[in-house]
Amino acid sequence: MKSRKEALRIAKKIFAGCLKDGQLDESSVRKVVAKLSETKPRGYQEVADAYLRLVRLEVEKNRAIVQSAVALDEPTKTGLVADLKKKYGPQIQPEFSVDPGLLGGMKIRVGSDVWDGSVKNRLERLSEQFN
Numbered sequence: 001m002k003s004r005k006e007a008l009r010i011a012k013k014i015f016a017g018c019l020k021d022g023q024l025d026e027s028s029v030r031k032v033v034a035k036l037s038e039t040k041p042r043g044y045q046e047v048a049d050a051y052l053r054l055v056r057l058e059v060e061k062n063r064a065i066v067q068s069a070v071a072l073d074e075p076t077k078t079g080l081v082a083d084l085k086k087k088y089g090p091q092i093q094p095e096f097s098v099d100p101g102l103l104g105g106m107k108i109r110v111g112s113d114v115w116d117g118s119v120k121n122r123l124e125r126l127s128e129q130f131n
């Protein structure tokens with residue numbers, strides 16, 4: 001492979017071919033990975049790394065991780081999912097978990113976006129102001 005840029009350019013072309021109606025097609029991804037590992041063309045490792053990074057970013061972009069200090073009731077979950085779908089689109093897949101370490105409130109991560117409304121985070125920010 002000539003360069004990392006060349007590997008990324010090839011990976012982006014392959015990745016674009018795996019999108020159907022703006023959504024990542026899992027069977028296409030599996031076929032690409034199988035073909036790359038089977039044929040092992042020159043520089044395939046750099047292309048595979050770049051391609052898998054693009055796939056991982058796309059998957060993370062459509063996944064919402066919601067952590068709360070206590071279990072959320074159904075009306076709260078429903079409202080939260082509706083808000084997330086309004087902001088990120090109907091493809092968003094929420095995952096709910098309980099983390100008592102947050103002390104109160106919740107933390108939401110969608111791709112690289114993070115909203116931290118937890119009591120733990122507020123206390124940490126408050127302590128930083130007085131140190």
